[in-house]
Amino acid sequence: MIHMSNLMMRYQTGKVALSGLNMDIPQGSFVYLIGESGAGKSTLLKMMYGGLRPTSGQLKVQDTTIRGATEGQVRELRQRIGIIFQGNRLLASRTIFENVAMPLRVQGWDAVRLLPRVKKVLAFVGLEDRLWSYPETLSGGEQQRIAIARAMISNPPLILADEPTGNLDDDTARHVLDLLMSLNKLGTTVLMATHDLHLLTSHPGLVVQLHQGSLVTGKKA
Amino acid sequence: MKSLKRSAPKLKHNHQTSMRLPGGWQLPPFGVHQVLALVIVAVALWSVALIWLALQGGQQWVGSWQEQVKVHVYVDEKNQTSLEALQNRLSHIEGVQSLHLISDAEAQRWMEKWLGGSNLNAEGLSKHLPDSIEITLHEPRVATVLSEIQDVAERNYGMINEDELKLVEAGDVLGTVQSLAWFATLILALAMALIVSNTLRMILLARADEVYLMRLMGAKEWFVRLPFVLEGLALGAGAGFLAWFLLWPLLWFSSGWQDSLGIALSGWSMLLPLIIGGALVGGMGALIATANIVSPETES
Numbered sequence: 001m002i003h004m005s006n007l008m009m010r011y012q013t014g015k016v017a018l019s020g021l022n023m024d025i026p027q028g029s030f031v032y033l034i035g036e037s038g039a040g041k042s043t044l045l046k047m048m049y050g051g052l053r054p055t056s057g058q059l060k061v062q063d064t065t066i067r068g069a070t071e072g073q074v075r076e077l078r079q080r081i082g083i084i085f086q087g088n089r090l091l092a093s094r095t096i097f098e099n100v101a102m103p104l105r106v107q108g109w110d111a112v113r114l115l116p117r118v119k120k121v122l123a124f125v126g127l128e129d130r131l132w133s134y135p136e137t138l139s140g141g142e143q144q145r146i147a148i149a150r151a152m153i154s155n156p157p158l159i160l161a162d163e164p165t166g167n168l169d170d171d172t173a174r175h176v177l178d179l180l181m182s183l184n185k186l187g188t189t190v191l192m193a194t195h196d197l198h199l200l201t202s203h204p205g206l207v208v209q210l211h212q213g214s215l216v217t218g219k220k221a
Numbered sequence: 222m223k224s225l226k227r228s229a230p231k232l233k234h235n236h237q238t239s240m241r242l243p244g245g246w247q248l249p250p251f252g253v254h255q256v257l258a259l260v261i262v263a264v265a266l267w268s269v270a271l272i273w274l275a276l277q278g279g280q281q282w283v284g285s286w287q288e289q290v291k292v293h294v295y296v297d298e299k300n301q302t303s304l305e306a307l308q309n310r311l312s313h314i315e316g317v318q319s320l321h322l323i324s325d326a327e328a329q330r331w332m333e334k335w336l337g338g339s340n341l342n343a344e345g346l347s348k349h350l351p352d353s354i355e356i357t358l359h360e361p362r363v364a365t366v367l368s369e370i371q372d373v374a375e376r377n378y379g380m381i382n383e384d385e386l387k388l389v390e391a392g393d394v395l396g397t398v399q400s401l402a403w404f405a406t407l408i409l410a411l412a413m414a415l416i417v418s419n420t421l422r423m424i425l426l427a428r429a430d431e432v433y434l435m436r437l438m439g440a441k442e443w444f445v446r447l448p449f450v451l452e453g454l455a456l457g458a459g460a461g462f463l464a465w466f467l468l469w470p471l472l473w474f475s476s477g478w479q480d481s482l483g484i485a486l487s488g489w490s491m492l493l494p495l496i497i498g499g500a501l502v503g504g505m506g507a508l509i510a511t512a513n514i515v516s517p518e519t520e521s
Contacts, residue, residue, distance in 0.1 A: 049437065078439030091431055106440040 001027040001158065001189050002048065006057035009043055009213075017043040018213045021057070025191065027157065030184040030205035033193040039210040041193035045160050048191070049081050050074035062158060079107055082151030082188075084161040088143045090135040096122070096146055097131050103154045121149040125179055141172035148179050152188070159183060161192040165199065177203045255452075258420035259460050262413045266464035266499055269409050270491050272402045274468070276395065281484040283391040290358045290389055292370060293323075293382045295351040300378035304352055307377035311356060314370060316363030321355040328353070354379075410502050413460075417453050417506025425449060425514060432514055445514065450507040457503020461495035 007021035018040045025031055033041045046052045048061050050069060059066040064077045082103075090099050100121060101114045109117075122128040125145040127138075135143055144164055151159050161180065165173035177199055184190045190205075200207060209216040294311065296304050304322075312320050323331075328350045336346075358366055367386060374381045425432065435445050465488070472488045479486055 051437075075439040075441060078437060083437055089430065089434060091434070094431075102434065103438045106435055106438045106444060 001025055001029070001062060002191070003060040004058070007047075007054055007059050008056045009040070009047065009052060010055045016213055018047075018054075018210075021215050023208065023215060025189065025206075027189055028184070028187055029189050029191075030181065030203075031189075031191045032200055032205050032207045033191060033210065034195070034197065034200075034207060035210035035216075038212075040213040041210055042162055043213075044210070045162050045191065045193055048158075048160055049078050049083060079103070079154065080156050080158065082154070082156040082159040084144075084147050084151045084159065084164045086163040086166040088135075088147040090143055090146055090150075092135050095132050095134060096127070096138075099135065099146060100150045100153055103150065107154060117153060118149075121153045122146075124152070124182075125149045139172075141168055141175065144168060144172075144176050145179065148176065148183075152183055156188070158189045158191070161190065163193050163195060165194060165196050170198075173199060174202060254420050254423050255456060258416055259456055259463065261416050262457060262460035262499065262502070263463035263467065265409050265413045265416075266461055266495055267467050269406050269498075270464055270468055270495055271471070272405055273494075274472075274486050274491065276399055276402050277490075278479070278482070278484045278486055279391075279395050279398065282482055283388045283395060290360070290362060290392070292356050292358070292367070292385045292389070294354045294356065294370065294374045294379045295382070296353070296377075296379045297351055301352060303377045303379075304354075307374065307379050308354060310373045310377060311354065311370060314366060314373065316359050316366030317370070318357045318359045321357070323353045323355055351380075410498070410505075413457070413499075413502040414506040414509060417456055417503050418509040420456070421449050421453055421507055421510035424452070425510060446511040449511050450504060453503040453505075453507025453510070454500045455503070457499040457501065457506070458496050459499070460503070461497070461499025464499070465492050465495045 002023075002025040004021045004023045007018055008016070009018040010016045021044070033044065035041055043052060047054060047059055047066060050064075050066055054067045057067075062077060062080055064073055066074075069077070091102075094102075097115070097118050100118045101109075104114055104117065119128055119131065122131060125148055127142060127145055127149070130138065130142070130146075135146065138146065144167075147164070151161075159180070164180070165176055168176060173196060180190050180192065181203055184205075192205075207217070294307070296307060308320055308322065311317060325348075332346055332350065356370060367389065371381045371386070373379075432445055468488050468491060472486055475486070
């Protein structure tokens with residue numbers, strides 16, 4: 001699913017964000033990406049969807065080599081990845097339906113097929129009754145569940161989550177993580193950057209620790 | 222579950238301005254920027270339409286709807302002996318395409334048409350008309366042809382129709398005015414495109430998050446840009462329709478003046494040019510606005 005070999009990323013400012021990363025993440029894994037702020041977690045996640053290109057080394061995500069990929073290949077890869085942000089990035093002026101259906105719109109789905117699919121994923125996250133609501137009417141936890149619904153709607157084999165529980169209280173964070181775990185049990189690979197280490201005990205997975213851009217450890221939590 | 226470390230940001234959006242479409246989609250909110258752009262572009266298009274309507278009126282007035290310029294030379298009854306020589310000399314002037322001696326029957330038909338339904342005897346009146354030669358000129362017109370015709374006519378006891386000469390000169394002036402109208406149209410079209418472009422840039426800034434998300438989801442560039450291009454087209458076409466609508470009061474108010482000049486300005490002839498022209502400048506503005514949509518990959 002994901003292969004890294006001597007992966008290095010240096011910004012134009014000269015700062016080395018990632019250095020000499022070697023790692024393989026197999027299909028169906030649940031991976032926690034941990035480390036202090038500035039350790040390179042977000043940089044690594046951005047590289048995985050082609051938002052940043054490696055300075056050297058190799059990064060292969062779903063058989064796409066990020067460094068040499070064309071814009072078209074990056075677009076195709078992004079259609080096979082679900083992304084969840086810490087700030088959920090829901091569009092406030094759009095309904096929940098429009099927010100969740102956006103990845104399918106991008107992929108050119110017929111309008112008639114959208115509604116049943118959106119209803120199905122909203123039922124999965126327990127918010128099927130909020131189809132025509134606006135994000136601002138939802139709580140932070142509900143908004144993050146909508147963001148999960150949006151990320152999973154196109155049934156991507158890989159979900160990248162950048163601190164999805166960062167703004168949530170413990171109970172809500174656990175509920176969000178339950179959803180991600182459920183997705184993982186359905187075969188989706190989940191890569192989640194987090195600071196909430198206490199979640200690792202209740203929701204076990206592979207832990208990848210970064211420190212100043214280097215891999216410290218990769219172990220089973 | 223409900224207690225949060227940080228409450229959700231309270232965002233204020235006026236959802237009532239959006240239009241719900243079947244399937245749950247919405248048109249983008251029609252805000253004050255779009256209304257302003259619509260009005261400004263409509264006024265500019267209205268000005269352009271007025272220029273072209275004025276030109277249309279001028280062309281009708283001088284009769285330049287004729288494809289070819291024709292002038293008439295008259296010969297009095299007492300000078301009829303010189304008619305053949307006059308014809309011969311006129312035909313040798315550079316820039317004269319053809320000559321046509323108007324027969325008595327033609328003159329009578331013309332007189333009947335001119336008299337309309339009156340009871341006057343056209344046959345009797347037409348007998349008093351002088352012999353006339355209709356001269357068709359080459360296009361583009363040779364600069365000296367009119368003065369030469371006038372000269373030859375005078376030397377051979379003929380007389381050129383002075384009113385026709387004035388109309389030809391007025392037609393020449395209208396040709397210059399038409400060139401200026403094209404220039405003004407192009408300048409105003411550019412200004413309109415920039416107004417639409419500015420409006421769409423503001424909308425793009427307001428929807429930067431949406432553009433960013435679409436790109437993250439693997440949207441093709443045309444997919445990202447198409448809504449804005451369509452919006453530009455719709456805005457321009459809407460402004461064109463509004464401009465066309467605003468022409469009618471002016472046409473109605475000027476109807477008496479049009480009648481007195483013997484012209485009939487057509488508002489309907491401006492409908493398609495205004496809508497299509499508006500859509501074109503709107504589309505051009507949208508293309509300018511979306512030429513470079515910056516969407517930083519870095520999250521805030």
